[in-house]
């Protein structure tokens with residue numbers, strides 16, 4: 476492999492052309508002039524279909540910004556994002572919103588459920604807002620998939636944290652997206668509950684061929700992924716393929732700044 480880094484080998488194997496998702500030369504700056512923050516400083520990365528990638532790095536390294544740019548929730552200042560063959564970074568907002576609803580799902584650390592709505596209404600909400608309310612049977616199937624059959628009339632406040640995150644996963648999956656993004660999805664959960672959530676994300680990859688990109692600060696959670704991308708200071712600094720939790724922990728501690 477003569478001097479080729481793990482990152483270079485893995486990137487070559489991914490084949491950007493066949494990728495489910497790819498970012499090329501991504502820059503994201505917040506503000507201008509002397510006060511500008513350079514959250515991403517030229518990140519290129521591709522995700523093969525049916526793979527599970529963990530994104531790690533110190534607090535402020537650009538993990539959330541990268542996820543938001545890849546998910547079409549934020550626009551890079553420079554560079555391109557592609558979902559399959561479609562370049563999304565320059566689509567007009569309406570078209571992007573439409574495509575986002577069917578192609579990608581997003582799971583947040585804080586669940587982001589509407590407390591006054593029932594579980595079923597929460598799962599339906601993104602579709603309803605887009606004028607494409609999902610069929611009742613699809614909602615029930617998505618809830619069954621995450622182990623919440625019979626809970627459709629409950630309010631989020633009547634559920635445990637782990638159950639609320641499962642509602643959020645059902646909401647992310649109901650439109651059967653190709654790619655699911657999760658930003659510290661187990662960050663607000665105890666370890667055992669976190670494992671249930673990670674099992675669900677892993678099953679979506681293994682059974683449905685979905686592509687999953689997950690930010691986490693937990694080396695054990697990263698062990699569910701096929702590879703780990705490491706960000707530092709807005710740059711992709713390393714890529715580990717099927718690392719052990721110990722290898723991830725060791726690499727993170729060398730990056731400094733704490734695991735989050």
Ligand SMILES: Nc1ncnc2c1ncn2[C@@H]1O[C@H](COP(=O)(O)OP(=O)(O)O)[C@@H](O)[C@H]1O
Nearest residue numbers: 505512513514533534535536537538539540541
């Ligand atoms: N909306 C924003 N306005 C200004 N600066 C931001 C904004 N969002 C993030 N940043 C800054 O960009 C950098 C990267 O943030 P973020 O992507 O949230 O990092 P991480 O998720 O790795 O903790 C940080 O310095 C952060 O303060």
Ligand SMILES: [Mg+2]
Nearest residue numbers: 538539540690
């Ligand atoms: Mg973050």
